Amino acid sequence: MIREECGIFGMYGHQEAARYVYLGLHFLQHRGQESCGIISSDHISLYKQIGLGKVSEFFDEAKLNYLRGTQAIGHVRYSTTGSPTLVNTQPLSAMTQKGPIALAHNGNLTNAMEIRKRLMEEGQAFSTTSDSEVILHLIARAPYDDLVMSTRWALAQLEGAFAVLVMNRDTLVAARDPHGFRPLAMGTIGEVITSEAETYVFSSEDTAFGIVGATRRREILPNEMVVVGPEGMRTLSIVESPPPTRQCVFELIYFAKPSSRVFETSVYQYRYEIGKQLAREFPVEADYVVPVPDSGIVAAIGYSEESGIPMSLGLIRSHYVGRTFIEPTQGIRDFGVRMKFMPVPEVIQNKRIVLIDDSIVRGTTSRKIVQVIKEMKPKEIHFRVASPPVKYPCFYGIDFSRPEELLANKLKTLEEIAHYIGVDSVGYVSVDGLFPSGLVDEQHFCRACFDGHYPTKITTVSKESFDHEIKQASLR
Template sequence: MIDGADKFYDECAIAGVYGNHEAANLVYLCLYALQHRGQQGTGIAAYDGEHINSEKREGLVADVYTKKRLKKLHGKIAIGHNRYPTDGVFSTRNLQPIIAELPIGDCALAYNGNLINAFKIRRQLIQDGVIFSTGTDSETIMHLLAKRLKNEDFITALSNVMTQITGSYSMVFMADNKLIAMRDPHGVRPLAMGMMKDGYVFVSETVALDLIDAHFVREVEPGEMVVVDASGVKSYFPNGKVENPAPCVFEHVYFARPDSFMFGQSVYEVRKGFGKMLAKECPVDADIVIPVPDSGITATIGYSEESKIPFELGIIRNHYVGRTFIEPSQNIRDFGVRVKLNPVRNLIKGKKIVVVDDSIVRGTTSKKIVKLLRDAGAKEIHMRISAPPTSYPCYYGIDTPTKKELISNTHTEDEIRRFIGADTLGYISLEGMKKVLIDNNFCFACFTGQYPINPADLIED
């Protein structure tokens, strides 16, 4: 968890374009649409027919890619990456795409997820004399590929690498005049395929396709490797077809933009459905229902529609607070929350309020929000959460606290209510959540502790 933050954070976004003379510019636009998935740094690599050129820097997409820098990225194939460090430590050397010179020529890889067996593989590679220069899973994958290329052709080698690695991943790989998109056998991390008049696109979310006017074709299937080159599109399943995928349900709860289509459903409609189910399961007599912006807005609309309680924007978010904002030296109560969120006092005063948020992690932010509303004159505050209690850490590429730092793991629901200061507290049930989803083939491990991919190999023994 970054700097004690009271939210979950996704690791990154990926994008790849094949067959368009402005491939790098299109990847830039895709990364711009996917900025919410990673804000620490960004990179684009483009293949000009002979070499791979890249730009990788710390910062936001709009700040990093000037016209001058994008002009250097020639070619009809390009991939890109937005990074958010899951370990809380940022280093520019870990920026992606990672680029290497292999027997088949220059290669580049952009990756989203977390390899469960990365430590064991890395340790063995080091014992074999391999030198690492970054701390990324991407470099581990590249070294595995390099070893296999000694005796195997490129596609066979890459397929066999997919059988060696365990965990969650979506990635785009650029090499040998090809663009390859891959998704782990459980399909934990999302990856969508699109098509333009003169090329193909792979992105973490469909909102990126909308921005560049690309047609959504389908989602890359769990365990699938899609290869695009001059001969067309080919599909492989190195681990075989998967019967029980487990995509991350928190994409629907919080990570994805609501205007995305993911795992067979509209994110907006799913979140709205969560809000409606929450109103059915946790009704309350109130004057208004307000969201914690921005992630709680869509669920609040659903709650309002189902409960017939008027929807109001009772808390306003300042969207222009940057990471470098300097806090004043004097002791201002709850400054970190106040600089981002501010109540509409005339709307709040004397009212019984339902407050809808997507999750409670440590509980510290919820406590400060409740206090803000109390100070603004709220008569009653009823906190409603559009996900079940998040009691277990994620090992699949999501930045989460340890189990003991997750308040719902160590406190009862009533103890959490008293800690945050609300009059009542209610969560959507896991059963209610499942009723909103088109199927139950999701990873619910952060709610249940039942992990679809055994995380035991993460232990550095």
């Protein structure tokens, strides 16, 4: 299982900013279900509501009524299999000499541990274990009075991945790191952007704009800070000489909703093309193409169209299974997967099927899904994966697993992987195949989890920090 990253949503210049952020966060819920929060602001103060669980579970009328003001930022945080914790729930906030400041961060900083150690040696106290807190402290300590220059000064010291929303009582800053690992889109409610203040909206994914009636304007660029405040909107660069753009290709493969446009690319179109590419690279004779719902559906459509093999829904996903169901004490084999996926005998029995999913990380879920399908007695199962083998950890905010747990690290050949999962054959799309010409420019993408070429330096300290995070997660 890939533990998901986070989603952020912000609004500036609207009487019901917090309620709109609340609505927007619903449409980013796929990016994290462990915890959620909103901080709003008027000219007097910041108002904060953070808690565990999904947005619809935590927020109620009273909490939303408390969130006053015309600007607000919100955050949803990734899910884990253990019990969640409140301490790292975002947005974070602090009272500083520059007034109250709030922060929502998506991504992972590779030099957070070094900065944290340095600040602690200087006497700085930390109240969370989150790397995001260093951003807040750097802003507070920056040698400037105003939020914009302080934020710029702080962000310029960071390495790794960040899409952030930073806010005080009258200004909101939206920024992406110089490599542009994580996405962040900007929209408006009302007429075309002018220098006059109007309603601005920011979201990890633009699919959340629809519910608040916002029009997508563009993405925040890598290395760009967009500032909205009493003087209107302006943009700044974070560093003078930015490194090459390296956007996370896994956003397109897995994280973003197919209805989103991420890195100026339609996620639906991308997955469809990768499905077609997969059919060209790993053709097979079969009766049906069967997607693992929902993650494999769009790639399966592409595979089906390219191969001419009809697509059929051989697995139905239950959308009604809550996070906490009671497992029978006698232990049904593969209980979790059985609660989630129901096989359709008419599609599977005595048929040759091509099973499509977007990725295989540890392989345990894929193996369980195959076991459930096999009980319906298919003639053959051929597993096709719409991404290359994941062989390396991600240090930029996608929490795969320990490197030694990655299936493609443990098993070297396709035959070994097929045998482990329990299928007749397996095929992954190639790394070159991830970048269909005319759709995405491969120069601008990170693919380090597939080829091990990290765009930033990965120090021993960042590796230690990674190991620490994994340990913390497994302890929860």
